[in-house]
Amino acid sequence: MTAASSPRGPLTDGPRDPEHDPSASYALEPDYVAALTARVAASGAQTHEVRSPLDDAPLAHVPQSSPADVERAIVRARQVQQAWSRTSVADRARRLLRFHDLVLDRQDEIAELVCLESGKARKDAFLEIAHVAMTARYYARTSEAHLATRRVPGMFPVLTRTEVNRLPKGVVGVISPWNYPFTLAMSDGLAALMAGNAVVAKPDSQTTLTALLGAELLADAGFPADLWQVVAGQGSEVGTPLIGGVDYLCFTGSTATGKVIAQQCAERLIGCSLELGGKNPMLVLRDAPIERAAEGAVRGAFSNSGQLCISMERLYVADQVYDRFVERFVARTQAMALGASTDWEVDMGTLISARQLETVTAHVEDAVAKGARVLTGGRARPDLGPYYYEPTVLEGVTPEMTCFGTETFGPVVSLYRFHDEADAVARANQGDYGLNASIYTGDGRRGREIARQVRCGTVNVNEPYGAAFGTLAAPMGGMRESGLGRRQGAEGILRYTETQSVGTQRGLPIGPPAGMSEETYAKVMTISLRLLNKLGRA
Numbered sequence: 001m002t003a004a005s006s007p008r009g010p011l012t013d014g015p016r017d018p019e020h021d022p023s024a025s026y027a028l029e030p031d032y033v034a035a036l037t038a039r040v041a042a043s044g045a046q047t048h049e050v051r052s053p054l055d056d057a058p059l060a061h062v063p064q065s066s067p068a069d070v071e072r073a074i075v076r077a078r079q080v081q082q083a084w085s086r087t088s089v090a091d092r093a094r095r096l097l098r099f100h101d102l103v104l105d106r107q108d109e110i111a112e113l114v115c116l117e118s119g120k121a122r123k124d125a126f127l128e129i130a131h132v133a134m135t136a137r138y139y140a141r142t143s144e145a146h147l148a149t150r151r152v153p154g155m156f157p158v159l160t161r162t163e164v165n166r167l168p169k170g171v172v173g174v175i176s177p178w179n180y181p182f183t184l185a186m187s188d189g190l191a192a193l194m195a196g197n198a199v200v201a202k203p204d205s206q207t208t209l210t211a212l213l214g215a216e217l218l219a220d221a222g223f224p225a226d227l228w229q230v231v232a233g234q235g236s237e238v239g240t241p242l243i244g245g246v247d248y249l250c251f252t253g254s255t256a257t258g259k260v261i262a263q264q265c266a267e268r269l270i271g272c273s274l275e276l277g278g279k280n281p282m283l284v285l286r287d288a289p290i291e292r293a294a295e296g297a298v299r300g301a302f303s304n305s306g307q308l309c310i311s312m313e314r315l316y317v318a319d320q321v322y323d324r325f326v327e328r329f330v331a332r333t334q335a336m337a338l339g340a341s342t343d344w345e346v347d348m349g350t351l352i353s354a355r356q357l358e359t360v361t362a363h364v365e366d367a368v369a370k371g372a373r374v375l376t377g378g379r380a381r382p383d384l385g386p387y388y389y390e391p392t393v394l395e396g397v398t399p400e401m402t403c404f405g406t407e408t409f410g411p412v413v414s415l416y417r418f419h420d421e422a423d424a425v426a427r428a429n430q431g432d433y434g435l436n437a438s439i440y441t442g443d444g445r446r447g448r449e450i451a452r453q454v455r456c457g458t459v460n461v462n463e464p465y466g467a468a469f470g471t472l473a474a475p476m477g478g479m480r481e482s483g484l485g486r487r488q489g490a491e492g493i494l495r496y497t498e499t500q501s502v503g504t505q506r507g508l509p510i511g512p513p514a515g516m517s518e519e520t521y522a523k524v525m526t527i528s529l530r531l532l533n534k535l536g537r538a
Helices: 030-037 067-084 089-105 107-118 122-147 183-194 205-220 235-245 255-268 290-306 319-334 354-369 421-428 444-451 489-494 518-534
Strands: 003-005 010-012 047-051 058-063 150-153 160-168 171-175 198-202 228-230 248-252 271-275 280-284 312-318 373-376 392-395 412-418 436-440 458-461 497-505
Touching: 030 058, 030 205, 047 205, 058 205, 067 171, 067 198, 067 228, 067 235, 089 107, 089 122, 089 183, 089 205, 107 122, 107 205, 122 183, 122 290, 122 489, 171 183, 171 235, 183 198, 183 205, 183 248, 183 489, 198 235, 205 228, 235 255, 248 255, 255 271, 280 290, 280 421, 290 312, 290 319, 290 412, 290 436, 312 319, 312 421, 319 373, 319 392, 319 412, 354 373, 354 392, 354 412, 412 421, 436 444, 444 458
Parallel strands: 171 198, 171 248, 198 228, 248 271, 280 312, 280 436, 312 412, 392 412, 436 458
Antiparallel strands: 003 010, 047 058, 150 160, 160 497, 373 392
């Protein structure tokens, strides 16, 4: 398939048609690719081939950064950050709102590139676009309040004035994964920019083009050159020098890699935020609205082909509604429109790689071999795409099966009955993860009460993940081995700042005045402390 021109640049013009043209494939115009890849901070000739999971055809050859390139990028970022930190928050916000508008104006271009690089359905690509725009708008509108100098009660009323300032860390490193290549490459860094930092971003090698497009949009919105730089390469090559030079590290990815990064950050005594794996539970209570729960389960389990850290992989359903729920859930799953294309009509896209396909296949085959039952799905679909796997519902999964407690990160979900709600909560809390959970019930108040018993960083009532994740004012992150720190809300920007306390003393000094002994001073202080306590002062 030949490329056609979009409002921004040349991109593919609709889905391929292999029936009429077996050689057809998705393609990007060379000049478009060249403009994007020129933004990589790379000085050598080494490149990495990016192939589309839609048809395994090559999309681009992306220049690869060396450790020296990473170090130079950090130096440039640090230089421009010094001037950026002196700009007003209002000025930063104006540029971020321009970025917000550009994201929406160029959403077709972004969605097309996201689909081509990740293989996801176009509706899932749009959710990334919406989330980035919402994040930009939230921090543009709220950062003034988050970052404002705050007056706190001084040691002595009237005599002591104490203020708390928020200063930028400096240079923030962002390491983002392939599963949400636009929002995870951009959203965390937007808060860092608003806090006065520079960003050096390392996207996953499979989805670098999308991250480069995001960097281009920032430049078009008026952010200074070198304030946001992109380095490209394998984590083993460029990850270590990135962590070795930045002042804070934000990582989204696997728990195993997150532990290594945490150790590297600890060696340098720099902060980090880590959003890691999840084996997320959904609880369908006896009073749950069945159709709504079935719809939520389909969306929660199969959005982005299950390649979502907050997706549902364990469904606990009350005995009283189990059979009715399973019937509706399976029927809705079987009604999904499957395919690997950039069209809006597709409900679920493809897995991203042969590696992901191997993992999903192995998990299902292991479960079936040990006695699990496949209610629907359970097979690869090479007729739809080289890495396509059907949405799969399993029943009878037991602890000796790999998929019982190990994150599959694919379109596979397991069903479990429960009779007692306390037992369901205990089973939902099993394992090492604690990222996201969902509770379906006809009583929202009771759902919120049960949510407090669930050991997850976010819990959604009558929604699989959108209610919490889509609320930008609410912090989002994991407990236990699902991560450290939070994105979004006040915590999402304050993590990129250093807290500085400034105390000003008027009148009498803190200490005995001239001529007063230390013993007498201690007695005066004791009287003062008792008086302040009686007055109810903090």
